[in-house]
Amino acid sequence: MSNNAFIYNRIEICALTPESRVSSSMLLVHMFYCARRRISFKPEKLTLVASPLLWYCNCHTGRDVLRLDEKEEAAENQVNKGLKKERFPCQPILDHFDQQYGQELGDLWTSTRSTLLNPHSWQYGVMLNRFTVATDIIQILQSKGFSRFLPPTDVSTLLCDAHSLVSKSKYQAANKVVLSPHCISKYLLGDFHPQTLSTSHAFSQDQKSNTLLSMPHPSLQCYIHPYPMRFPSQAHRPGQLKQYYLLNAASLLPVLALQVRDGEKVLDLCSAPGGKALAIMQCAMPALLCCNEPDPHRQEWLAKTLESFLPHSLNTRVIVSAQDGRCFGMSEAAKYDKVLVDAPCSNDRSWLHSGSSQKGAHRLKERVRLPVLQAQLLRSALSAVRPGGVVVYSTCTLSSSENYAVVETVLNDFPEAEPDDLWEEIAIPLSKYFAFSPAHPGHGQASHRPSLQSRNRTVSSYSHRLGILVVPQPGKTWGPMFLSRIRRR
């Protein structure tokens, strides 16, 4: 043993793929790694905990403190080795982004750029599958420093506070308390003291608000890590459902904004590979979830995702369709309560790593056509939703012409569509996890919409009404994700 060896009293080895086994060979590999890193490995006690999915090994050695991060660092290095190989930015795309986003985001682009280009800032949330038992996964996540994104206690504590307040108020007969978005935002920011707010501006029974319903359903469980840290994905297991799905946590925002409730008819217009469809199924039990994907390969991928995560008993509720999303509005007019349009878009993260310059240049050529397709899909969605229903439009690009401009264009020729303000409902309460771009100055100023002008909204609040944009930043690396919610009157 070398002089600068460490002695750990506990070493954890996780093998998270079903094929893996904690075996003597794996221990040998680990010992070899320890030797190379001059870590002494002297297990006094060895515990093996086996589950069908996961083998988990705790080795307790000597006297000193466990340094799990050594192992994680090694895993990270592995990942980064791979990343370094494939992840050179594509120069034509980077130049194009520099020009466009430098203008659109101003100073914010510098930090966004370095976040997007930093392979260490690639991060996934771990969304648990409520149709499986995932206690073992939760334990592992927690032991690795993951914590639940938006724990439901945030809301239940608030409800307790609200109930104690309501019992002293003129609303004491109320059996349902509705809180204003402002109140929830303040609460989540640790800024709400029920006793200092009067019932009239904190909440009222008469106030029409869906705020509570917009808070995450307790069954939606997603774990995130404060630092970029990879959790391995789960391999396909014939005959068994997967326990978790990895996704950019910002992908949950369009689903939260959709506010799906039990018994509703929901259309996921651009569905593959199915991450948001799965998130919808974690939030509620719709009467129908139609997952549409016209691309045959991606449809296969979608079908596989649904099969791997949802029990067969849901096969009649969750169906796959292969239409061109632009035709849905005609073929299934006013059929759905909620429609999600997670549109095909520039996908900044992956485009930045397009591989060859030719591929990048080709993508940039195609890019100019996207807003037309996106607007067609959004119009189709607005026709497919019933009056009173809701459409959420989302993309994973920062591009203003695929985001605000698409929404604005469609609103201008859809008089019965009304955008909702997601700033107070989503951006403020979740600013602890995500960085949101301030209102976009280029859009929303020249609106011809009397219904909005008549409300005397400021330019900036109208810009937020067109949608909110999650911008990757150091420490809040999630995104890009744009989302807009439009209600059909």
Ligand SMILES: C[S@@+](CC[C@H](N)C(=O)[O-])C[C@H]1O[C@@H](n2cnc3c(N)ncnc32)[C@H](O)[C@@H]1O
């Ligand atoms: C951003 S991806 C959707 C991601 C998916 N919602 C998820 O969360 O996993 C956009 C999808 O739209 C599909 N798409 C492209 N053109 C379409 C069209 N005309 N109608 C419907 N979907 C389309 C693409 O094949 C792609 O799978």
